[in-house]
Amino acid sequence: MDRILIVEDDSETAEAIxxxxxxxxxxxxWHATLDEGxxxxxxxxxxxxxxLDRMLPGGDGVEAMARIRAGGSRAxxxxxxxxxxxxxxxxxxxxxxxxxxxxxxxxxxxxARLRAxxxxxxxxxLDNDLLAFGDLEIRLKARTVHxxxxxxxxxxxxFELITFFARxxxxxxxxxxxxxxxxxxxxxxxxxVVDVHVGRLRRKLEEAGAQAxxxxxxxxxxxxxxxxx
Amino acid sequence: xxxxRPWAARATLRLTLLLAAAVAAxxxxxxxxxxxxxxxxxxxAARATLxADLGGLAALYEQRRIIAxxxxxxxRGAARNGGEMLLLLDRRGNxxxxxxxxxxxxxxxxxxxFTIDPAAEFTSGGxxxxxxxxxxxxxxxxLVARSLAPVDDTLAALxxxxxxxxxxxxxxxxxxxxxxxxxxxxxxxxxxxxxxxxAAGDLSARLPGPRSHDEFGLLETHVHAMLDRIENLNxxxxxxxxxxxxxxxxxxxxxxxxxxxIEGQEEVVDDLRxxxxxxxxxxxxxxxxxxxxxxxxxxxxxxxxxxxxxxQEVWELYEPLAEDKGLLPxxxxxxxxxxxxxxxxxxxxxxxxxxxxIKYCGPGDALRLTLSEGEGRHLMQLADTGPGLPADLRxxxxxxxxxxxxxxxxxxxxxxxxLALVRAIAARHGAKIDLPAAEKGFVLDIAWPKLAP
Numbered sequence: 001m002d003r004i005l006i007v008e009d010d011s012e013t014a015e016a017i018x019x020x021x022x023x024x025x026x027x028x029x030w031h032a033t034l035d036e037g038x039x040x041x042x043x044x045x046x047x048x049x050x051x052l053d054r055m056l057p058g059g060d061g062v063e064a065m066a067r068i069r070a071g072g073s074r075a076x077x078x079x080x081x082x083x084x085x086x087x088x089x090x091x092x093x094x095x096x097x098x099x100x101x102x103x104x105x106x107x108x109x110x111x112a113r114l115r116a117x118x119x120x121x122x123x124x125x126l127d128n129d130l131l132a133f134g135d136l137e138i139r140l141k142a143r144t145v146h147x148x149x150x151x152x153x154x155x156x157x158x159f160e161l162i163t164f165f166a167r168x169x170x171x172x173x174x175x176x177x178x179x180x181x182x183x184x185x186x187x188x189x190x191x192x193v194v195d196v197h198v199g200r201l202r203r204k205l206e207e208a209g210a211q212a213x214x215x216x217x218x219x220x221x222x223x224x225x226x227x228x229x
Numbered sequence: 230x231x232x233x234r235p236w237a238a239r240a241t242l243r244l245t246l247l248l249a250a251a252v253a254a255x256x257x258x259x260x261x262x263x264x265x266x267x268x269x270x271x272x273x274a275a276r277a278t279l280x281a282d283l284g285g286l287a288a289l290y291e292q293r294r295i296i297a298x299x300x301x302x303x304x305r306g307a308a309r310n311g312g313e314m315l316l317l318l319d320r321r322g323n324x325x326x327x328x329x330x331x332x333x334x335x336x337x338x339x340x341x342x343f344t345i346d347p348a349a350e351f352t353s354g355g356x357x358x359x360x361x362x363x364x365x366x367x368x369x370x371x372l373v374a375r376s377l378a379p380v381d382d383t384l385a386a387l388x389x390x391x392x393x394x395x396x397x398x399x400x401x402x403x404x405x406x407x408x409x410x411x412x413x414x415x416x417x418x419x420x421x422x423x424x425x426x427x428a429a430g431d432l433s434a435r436l437p438g439p440r441s442h443d444e445f446g447l448l449e450t451h452v453h454a455m456l457d458r459i460e461n462l463n464x465x466x467x468x469x470x471x472x473x474x475x476x477x478x479x480x481x482x483x484x485x486x487x488x489x490x491i492e493g494q495e496e497v498v499d500d501l502r503x504x505x506x507x508x509x510x511x512x513x514x515x516x517x518x519x520x521x522x523x524x525x526x527x528x529x530x531x532x533x534x535x536x537x538x539x540x541q542e543v544w545e546l547y548e549p550l551a552e553d554k555g556l557l558p559x560x561x562x563x564x565x566x567x568x569x570x571x572x573x574x575x576x577x578x579x580x581x582x583x584x585x586x587i588k589y590c591g592p593g594d595a596l597r598l599t600l601s602e603g604e605g606r607h608l609m610q611l612a613d614t615g616p617g618l619p620a621d622l623r624x625x626x627x628x629x630x631x632x633x634x635x636x637x638x639x640x641x642x643x644x645x646x647x648l649a650l651v652r653a654i655a656a657r658h659g660a661k662i663d664l665p666a667a668e669k670g671f672v673l674d675i676a677w678p679k680l681a682p
Contacts, residue, residue: 010479016486055475082478083471085513085520086573087530104482104505107489157545183546187577188510191584196549218499 002026002048002118005075007037009056013103017051017080020111024118034058042071049117052097054081065096076117080105086186100186108219112172119168131166136210138166147208157182158201165213165223174220241410249402256398260391267387271380275359279375280345282313283361286373287343295325295369302326314358314374320367327372329353338362338370350377357381416445420452432460466523470516477512481505507644514646518629521574521653531658533680534570536607537562540600543579547587555592556613562600566607567680570658578654581647582611582673590615594670606661606676614670623664627652 004021008014009032018028026048031037034056041050050068052061065077076098081088084102092100098120099113131138137146143159145152154162160182165173175194179185198221202213214222289297295317302315303326316327324331333353340347340363348361351374360374419436426434435453440446485505488498524530544560551558568575579598586596594614601608618626618633625631632645655662655675663674 010483012483012486013479016489055471082475082482084474084478084509085517086577087520087571090573103478104485104509106485106502155545183542185543185546185576185580186573187580188506188513189546189580189584190510191550191587193546193550196553197546200549218495 003046004028004114005037005041005044005047005050006030007032007034007041007050007056007061008053008080009033010053013053013080016107017110020107020114021051023111024114026114026118032057034061034064037061038064038067038071041068041073041075047073047075049114050075050077051114052077052079054079054083054092062092062095062097069096076120078113078117080110089186108172108216109174109176112174112177112220115171116168116173116177119171131163133166133169133212134210136205136212138162145205147205147210150208152204152208154201154204157197158204161197161201162205162212162223165221169223172216172219172222177220241413242406245406245409246403249399249406253395253398253402257391257395260394264384264387264391268380268384271383272359272377275375275377275380276345276348279348279359279361279373282373282375283343283345286371290343290365295365295367298365298371299326302328312376312379314353314360314372314376316370316372318370320369322370325369329372332370332372336360336362336372338364338372340364341366420445420448423452423456427456427459432456432463463523466519470520473512474516478509481509511644511646514644514650515629517574517577518646518650518653521650521657525653525656531569531571533567534572534575535565536568536570536575536609536677537564537566537600539572539575540579540598540609543576543583544598547580547583551583551587551596554587554590556587556590556594556596558596558598560598562598563602566600566602566677568607568658568660568677569680574654574657578651579611581651585647586611586613586615586671589613589671602679603676606678609675609677610672611675612667612670612672617667617669617671618664626664627662 002025004026006014006017006021006028008017008030011032014030014032018030021028029040029044029047031040035058037050037052037056041047050073052065054061061079061081068075068077077096079092079097079100080103081092081100082103089100089102098117101110101113129139129141131140135148138144139146140163143156145154145159145162161178164178164181175192176188178194178198179189198213205212212223214224216222286298286301289301298317302317305313305315306326306328314328316329316332317325318327318332319325322332333351336349336351340361342363345361348359350357350359352358357377357380358374359377360372363371365371423434423436435456436449440450485502488501491498540562541560544558544562548558548560583596583598590596590613596613597611599608599610599612622631622633627648629649630645631648651673652662659678661676663676665672665674
């Protein structure tokens, strides 16, 4: 079973994270201080993902990422912190975090992020030019989308959107993830601008005959073209 | 700033020049008094000599009248030294004896005694003389005079000396003034340079080297103390916002986790989550505002950013939303305009503005974003034909928690922080915000400083 390291000083939060980890079928390992966490990450065997807090007894998790990497860990790092303003998120990502989720977080959001990271660990290589999901075909180099061999005209942003969906096919993708990954924006605009874009893409695909994108209530969206057919 | 410095230096220079001129004037006055004194004394001495001469001649005249005078003048004339003039004529104007060939023109004899008064000053042979012209009984004109040339020479030398000294005083005063102005301005200039650097955002700038033990050193020490305090306050603001974030988000986080364990009341849970998200947004905005204000002017954290690209991206994010709401969106964004900035903050700012416009405008309203290159700045304008700002709100539109009554009435949600954040982010980037008068709707101009190529 995959192991996920949780470095978090608030026990209640740690328990909530652990619940999500177990829900994904992984084993949580919890440490409450930075030094213990770094020691576990570098000497405690292989972890798939490390969920790292920032304001910890012993220091800032973001500053410790270099130590974790230097210690030989190849785990993906998800920073989960109360320091959640845009600048701090960008700082965390620039210093080597693979994802950054601000507190308070919704459990579904964390689950989606963890799942995306676990997935990234397995199918990192997508050098294949063609992403095919039944009747739906995405050509990465030509940047085209076809449904039942008919071309579907999408805008550049919509293409990036469908590509991101495709890479996380079958998983819940949250609005926040879309905003961060497709638009590279690290703040909460308040309005659900993303919904409009997803809605347009979805309509285009449905008109062409692919029920590819579904809403996951309260969580986000799921790209699941196979199930639709 | 530095361009104004020669004017400031001129003020100091002017002061020292004034002082130098006053000192020079006082010295000249003192010298003039002395000059007058010397002139009086020397004229007095000339009169005394003349009186003595007259006394001698009077004694001779007492003994043997004209004969004795004539002998004495001849004798004295033979030993002429140029310093005295003696002349005795007969009734017909012929020279009986004397140092001169003829009576000096323009001089008339008066009186007949050997007293000094009345004496006359006259010019002959290019020099001034002090003399007495008499007509002795029997019609013998007599002239006895002493040259004033030594007096004039001495006075002329004195005048030359005074002129030279006055000039030297002025030059010295000016020179000392210039040196003093330069040294004072040098010291003040250091403090001014420091103030410029701090104003430009470098709060940790300090003057190198030790402080001297004069008022300039004291000024520098005071300025340093002030800067230390400002820097500490700034650091405290940063620390405080991190601590607030931590202390407030941790309990909210627990709340969020506990909510997820509630089953069967999904709507209530969703509402509560939305409320939590909303509270986070409010205090994030507040923290963003105070952080942007604290960082205002500091170049730290700003990198070259393509303003055109950010504007285009945010516009594309919101355009479909505007279209769906029935607005008529139109963007005209000049490509390739660069600023020194924080991409996320700029995106947040533009997003705030467009979001506001979409919120307040109705179907059929136009929404326009323009970005163009101006004379010295990049000009960004966001304009809509919606309801615009209420007139009474224009002045305080950018203050925190300013909300129009009518929005509350219409049920438009908001916390009144949007424009405050816009202003803070603009200030952080040195951009100027302006609300030009518009016939209809809301128009906002932002003039961004260009990134030096």
